[in-house]
Amino acid sequence: MNILAIETTGAQASVALIDETGQVSLETSDQKMNHLQNLMPMVDMILSKRGLKIDDLTYIAVSEGPGSFTGIRIGVSSARALAQALGLQTIGVPTLKSFLYHVPDYKGVVCPIFDARRNQVYGGAYQWMDGQAEEFVPGDAYDLDELLGLLEQRFQSVSGQKEVTFFGDGIIPYRDQIEAWQQASPNNNMQVFFAADDIRLQKASSIARLALELCRSGNRKSLYDLKPVYMRKAEAERKLEGK
Template sequence: MNILAIETTGVSASVAVINEKGQIFEEYSTETLNHLQFLMPMVEKVLEKSKLQINDLTAIAASEGPGSFTGIRIGVSSARALAQALEIDCISVPTLKTFLYNIENYKGVFCPIFDARRSQVYGGAYKWGTDHSILQLVEGKAYMLAELLKLLKVVLEEGQDEVTFLGDGVEPYKAQIEEWQNSSLNSNIQVKFADAESRYQKSSSVAKLALELFNEGKICGYNELKPNYMRKAEAERKLDEARAARDKR
C-alpha cells in the first residue's frame, strides 16, 4: 500500500509518499507560489526516490484547505486527475489538523492560523488524545482573530497550560497574540510560536494523517474530492455584495 500526498495550500508546495509501515519519502519545491509548474515534476522525483512506479500507488491524498485558494485548487485538481487516470481512491485531508504531525510529541494545544486578510484568520485548536487521536478544541473555520483568541482562552482556562501557534498567520499576528497573552491569560499559561522547521504545511504530515484516514476507511472517489476554502473568494464576495445591493433597489 502506497499513498501519494499533495500539499499545495501554502506558499511552497511539497509531495510525499507513505507506505503501510509509515515510511515516508518527501520532495519539496524551493519555488514559492508556482505550484502548477513544479507539482508533477516533484511527483516524478518522489516516485523515483521511493523506487515506485505510478501504478504502485493505492490512493492519492490532497490537503483540502484552508489556505491559498489557487494552491488548494491546484492540489485538489491534480489529485482528482491522477486518481481518475489510475482508477484509485482519494483521501481528503483537513489542512489544519496536519499541523499536529509537525510536532507529534507535543502535549500542549496546537493552534494553526493562516492569514485570511481583512483582519481574519483561518484557524482552530487541537490536541493529541490519549489514543493518538486528534481532539478538536476549537472548530476549524474562518474567524476574526479576536474571536478565535476568545474561544481559545476558554479552552486554556479549562485546564490546558500551554498553546503553540503555527502557520503563516504567526508573522502578521504575533504582536497581537502576545498582547492578548499579557492582558487576558493567567500567568501560568504559556504561549509559544513554532519554529520555522515546524511552522508551515508539510506533505509528510499530510501523508501521516492520510494513512490514518485510509486505515479508518475514510476514502472517496475522485469526483467526491472537494476543496475546503472555509470562506468565499474575494470575487465571489464582491459579486454577492453587488447582487444584494441590486436587490435592495
C-alpha cells in the same frame, strides 16, 4: 499500500509518500508559488527516489484547505486527475489538523493560523489525547480576536498545564497581537510559543501521516466527492450578498 500526498495550499509545495508501516518520504519545492509547474516533476522525483512506479500507488491524498484558493485548486485538480487516470480513490486531508502531525509527541495545543488578511485568519486548534488527534477549537475562518477568545474559553475548562504553539504564515503579521492577548489573559499560567521556522508551515509529510489515519478509519472517497475546503466565499459573492 502506497499513499501519495500532495500539499499546495501554502507558499511552498511538497509531496510525500507513506506506506502501511508509516514510513514517509518528503520532497519539497525550493521555489515559492510555482506549484503548477513543479508538482508533477516532484511526484516523478519522489517515486523514483523510492524505487516506485506511478502504478504502485494505492491512494491519492491531498491537502484540501484552507489556504491559498489557487493553491488548493492546483492540489485538488491534480489529485483528482491522478485518481481518474489511475482508477484510484482519494483522501481529502484537513490542512489545519495536519499541523498536529508536525509534532507527534507534543503535549500542548497546536494552533495553526493562515493569514486571510483584514485581521482574519483561517485557524483551528488541536491536541494529542492518548495518541488520538483531537480538535480543541474547530477549524474555520475567524477574526483573529474571535479565535483567540475561543482558545481562552477552552483553556478555562482545562486544568493543569496550559500551553499553545502557533503555526502557519499568520504568525508573522499577528505575533504582536497574540503576545498582547497572552499578557492580557486572565489565564496567567498560559504559555504561548511560536513554531520554529523549519516546522512552521504546511508539509506533505504531515498530510501523508494524517491521510494514513483517515485511510485506516475508512475516510476514502471517489474523486468526484473530493472537494476543496475554501472556508470562505469568493469576494464577489460576499459583496453581492451584502448588498
